[in-house]
Amino acid sequence: MEARNCFCGHQAIIRTSWTQANPGRRFYCCARTVQKCGYFGWAEPQLCARAMEIIPGLLNNMNNLRASAREMQIKFANSSSY
Template identity: 35%
Template sequence: MRKEPPGGEELAVAAPHCYCGRLARLQTSWTESNPLRRFFVCPKSERGENGCGFFVWVDIEMPRREIALMAWLLRTKREVEDQIVRARAREKKLWIALFISWAFVFMVWFGNVG
């Protein structure tokens, strides 16, 4: 059996044409009201711009309970990512502090020896 390429699942959805006759672009919503829900938009739509205004959901709306759960999971994911970023910054500071303290120890040591 052939292995599915990354995003193969998304490619399996036939793209409709938008009002300007282009192949609509598949995107995934990350909002808390529609987490992970896929939709088609006009390929000309960019941040703030709507293109021809074509918009259609691919996935059906999730039950409220699932939406709440997904929203909570996404929030938790963001919090954990924030914590990792903060922990890495703290780790970097600790390494710098360790380096400085060792440099100081060596300076004192060689200062006394020499």
């Protein structure tokens, strides 16, 4: 992926979008944590319709699995303290 500069003149960082419309699509933005310049640019072309259909479902599944794993950890932690 090419290096891009934001409006501050610094090298822009790449982040991943997790919005419903662009799940998993990477974009460039300002690397600063305060007083960001607001630079924004997609690093990848728009996802195909099929990916947009599949990825949100996969994300949901992953979140559900994480939630039940956390629940099991809590149960286990509680039961082992007896």
